[in-house]
Amino acid sequence: MLVLNRKEGESVRVGDDITIKVVGIEGGQVKLGIEAPKHIGIHRQEIYVAIEKENAEAANVSENLLNLLKNTKKD
């Protein structure tokens, strides 16, 4: 892992078109401003991991469980 020191207002360039700027530092929190092309997904890591985990859990369905849906009646 590359570790860099940056002050408030300074930036890091990643590749050709991604810039990450330290917008502010306050009370143990760093505020980052990220400029990147639209197609680059930017997410808080723990949220992305939560979605991965939920998808994995949702994919882990047995055929028996699926039968529950076929027996569910709608309004």
Next chain:
Amino acid sequence: MKVETKYFGTVEVDAEELISFPHGLPGFESFHSFVLLPVDELGTYFALQAVDEAGLSLIVTNPYIFYKDYAFDIDEQELSLEKPNDVAVYNVVTLKDPFEKSTLNLQAPIVMNVRERIAKQVILNDANYQTKHPLTQSNKGGESHARP
């Protein structure tokens, strides 16, 4: 073309029915081609089946059946959306036994351009929406009428 599925054996699918996920799905980033197969007779639930992996199938549903006020912003550009009719939204169901414990992931809707057949699982930054909302709302008070 023939597609091997997790729940329905081998099924015949038109190439036009395939849905392209250029980024895959979180946790399943390497699968880019899926098909929606109806699960129940009423057309409430679908299996989002990976074309190249029979074992990968997620149950999805129309979220508005359950949460009629569900709302979020869509990046029209990314999915080349031109008009409202282009959009379909599906959310992943995490099925549980008993069924009442099943949940709906409102934090990560699957947004699809039905004209171009491309889709993406979007991750919302909205504190109102989490990964596990009840699919049946029988425990809730009178405010919710989406489903008895």
